[in-house]
């Protein structure tokens with residue numbers, strides 16, 4: 071993944087959205103924001119991101135349904151997805167990875183969350 075990569079952040083918490091956006095933009099990424107599944111769909115129609123950060127608890131969709139839909143649609147199947155969850159549950163992690171997510175990150179304190187995401191981005195960048 072190169073600098074200038076486009077990241078779609080689907081998260082309905084505006085504080086987290088702002089934190090992640092700031093952190094990603096500092097790294098040179100272009101951030102697309104969605105606060106619902108409906109918004110995510112319309113953002114995806116505008117541009118194809120290089121990575122999706124998907125909150126499992128969006129107000130208008132079940133995160134698992136949304137993830138399996140993304141992975142079944144030929145237009146979005148190849149986009150890496152990092153599932154972002156408020157729960158630290160091994161079962162949720164397994165479900166997310168089984169459905170095709172590249173990774174699963176639990177939400178913690180904001181600073182910790184940003185560090186985790188930065189590490190994940192770095193790893194994805196090194197794999198590319």
Ligand code: CA
Nearest residue numbers: 082125127128
């Ligand atoms: Ca949420």
